Amino acid sequence: MADILIVGAGPVGLTMAAEFVRYGLAVRIIDRAEHPTQTSKALVIWSRTLELLDRAGASLAFLDAGLRAHGGAIRSGGTLLGRARFDHIASPYNFALMIPQSETERLLTAHLSSLGVTIERQLELVSFSQQADHVEARLRHIDGREEVLSTPWLIGCDGAHSAVRHGLRVEFHGSAQGDDWMLADIRLDGEGAPATDEVASFLHRKGPLVVFPIPGGRARIVAVIGKTDPQNPRPDPTLADVQAMVDERCGAGVRVTDPVWLTTFRINERKASNYSQGRVFLAGDAAHIHSPAGGQGMNTGMQDAFNLAWKLAMVVHGQASPSLLDSYSPERSAVGKLVLQNASRMTDMATLSPPAAQAVRNMALRFLLGLHAVQDKLSSTMSETDIAYADSPLSDGPGAGNRLAPEDYDGPPPGSGNRPRLVLMTADTDKGAALATRFPDLLEPSPRRPPNASRLLIIRPDGYIGLSARRNEWNKGEAYLKAFA
Structure with a gap:
């Protein structure tokens, strides 16, 4: 019998499984999908996540595969409002590592495979019930065959529509924003193309456009389009649509080519009311979903995994009391709330529509981004090196809960x-x-x-x-x- 059943084999579930196996626990990790993601999705791994991957012995493969972005620039029209540099992040990884989620999943799968674990795909959690000393889970295979599994612990890393969260009947508070956004993975060239080692944000009267560098000479463009009638969904953009958007918001001299993914999306912001219930836990998108502003959603989920893994391992090995697990939900729920608030504020700031408010915003950004203290605070927040657990039941004394440098x-x-x-x-x-x-x-x-x-x-x-x-x-x-x- 496996010590732990993990539902969901995205970056969070893979991280969770690898950590448990590193700590000597037996896991089964299942996913209803036939294949891992084939698209770029989450694009950045931040400093704090890289530090934790280093502990796990997995950081080098990511560093070799990723592209290091050393800062971000914010422009409005032809005016540079300011830059945030990542070079002063207090970490050995003082950069944003740009890497497509498809590659992140490939590397984590390889790492997990090196530990002797294979993902069981096309296997779905149908239902579960908790007993005093175990969880009874009913699984369905692709051929319709059902399996009843008894496992001491169940962890839901199964995304925004989590079957585990639904099974717990945990509330998922939040809302969807009304704007449609364009996403385009393409190539950029021309004299006006942004630098390939920084994230470029263009604030425009019709809404923001952001360019993220991707390894292999590619880039992602994300831009707000506007509101659409929910009864008439907007079709996926064409390359001509993307070029028109770039011409309008970035200025002349930038050409888009070679698209591999063109789509639209809406921002959802939701958080579970509780991340754990008895022998069942939630992590990643099953517990919180955010605006993509700041690129912290996947990082926050992977750090959920690192937080839970050492605690559950100590309990299973008899090193610590089961009460240690009571700290997981308050610690990570507080972080999820903070990340959601920060991402929401960044989105709201970027999408201001009244011209007067846009002018005030641009003036404020130009002033604030000229201050080193503001740049440092922005970098430490985005890199998640400033996450702390001051209010945790595990924190005692001055400075407790802070990350040790x-x-x-x-x-x-x-x-x-x-x-x-x-x-x-x-x-x-x-x-x-x-x-x-x-x-x-x-x-x-x-x-x-x-x-x-x-x-x-x-x-x-x-x-x-x-x-x-x-x-x-x-x-x-x-x-x-x-x-x-």
Whole structure:
């Protein structure tokens, strides 16, 4: 019997499965689709996700396959309103890695395959019921044959129309915006074509147009078109439609060619009221869907996976109390809410329609993007390096819940290896070693030196500070660890 059944083999489900297997758990991962996605869909992997992929031993393949964007430019007409540079992101990965979702899924599938796991496709979750110590799941194969599976844990990574979320009857609050958007994966050339190492945004009186670079000399164009009668859906755009939009909003000198994907879409913004219920969990689009502004939807979902994996692994291995799992939903729900709010604000700002409001917006952007502090804040928000869990039940003390800066690891990243353990950081290595001996299942055996010798820190396997205390407050360290057990 598998320790965990994962429904959905997109980037989030694949990440989840790989992390569980790395931590020594048996998984089944199923997907009703015959094939992985064939289109580019989510295009960017941000710094924080790359840091976590590095812990998992999977980042190098992505770096080799992706294109590094070092910033973004915002223009209105022929005027440059400002730039956001990613070079100062406080991470070894101080860039946006542009890579099509089809490639992300290919690389994650290969990584999972190297761990001995095969995706079971054309296999659908029909229904499930929770018992005291397991979940009974009914699966349907492509030939109509049904299978009843008993699994200790069920995780829904099955997208916006999640069968797992529907089975839990969890509310999915939010709404769809009224505008239609154009999406075009094409090639750009000409003297006016944007730089291939940055994201280019063009603000226009009729709405924004954004150009994202893609590996292989390609680019994606996303532009708002306007409202359409829901009873008469807008047809997919033609290449001539895309060229007309580029001429109108980017100016002369840019030519679009070689289309591989032309479509329209609407923005939905929704979030589940709860990410977990008993032995069942939600992650990724099953729990939250966002505006594509900022490119954070897939990243947020993959980070859901990293957050849940170490917690569930510690519980299954008997290292920690099942109460540890109670932190997953509040932590990730708060992040999902913040990401949704930020993406919504960015979309609302870009799609302002009153001319006076557009003029004020452009003046404000030109001023604010000239300030280094604003540029740094924008970059840290988009890269998700500023995500923190200050209000988590796992955070105790000043600065707890913040991400530990990579330069402060004093060794390999926390959470590396095949068993999740907390990391104790103390200048008193003798007392630290004695504490680790009393909690061998929870702590790495050897304490590490903290970035500040006056602090006693306990670091979670995902690299966030759990406990922050004064260097001699060993009673707080012991109490923190006892709460895990």
